[in-house]
Amino acid sequence: MENRFTRSSEPKRFLRIRDVSESIGFSRGHIYELMKKGQFPKPVKVGHASLWPSSEIDEWSARQVAQRDSAAA
Numbered sequence: 001m002e003n004r005f006t007r008s009s010e011p012k013r014f015l016r017i018r019d020v021s022e023s024i025g026f027s028r029g030h031i032y033e034l035m036k037k038g039q040f041p042k043p044v045k046v047g048h049a050s051l052w053p054s055s056e057i058d059e060w061s062a063r064q065v066a067q068r069d070s071a072a073a
Helices: 017-024 028-036 056-072
Strands: 044-045 050-054
Touching: 017 028, 017 050, 017 056, 050 056
Parallel strands: none
Antiparallel strands: 044 050
8 A cells, every 4th residue: 555644854853642632633542543544644663652753744734724625626
């Protein structure tokens, strides 16, 4: 399966699940469901920690807005 989450920019920082959840307003469970469906970036494992590059979360958010705007046009 092709990865739809590009790495066009280097991450500014890594986010833990609580930061991702707070940033996008979704519960942890919903984020994991979206990942399971291939609709949300998967984390990078560093030791026992699951971390998301902030750039990937920013890109995902921007894509959601672009999809909304293109559907409205």
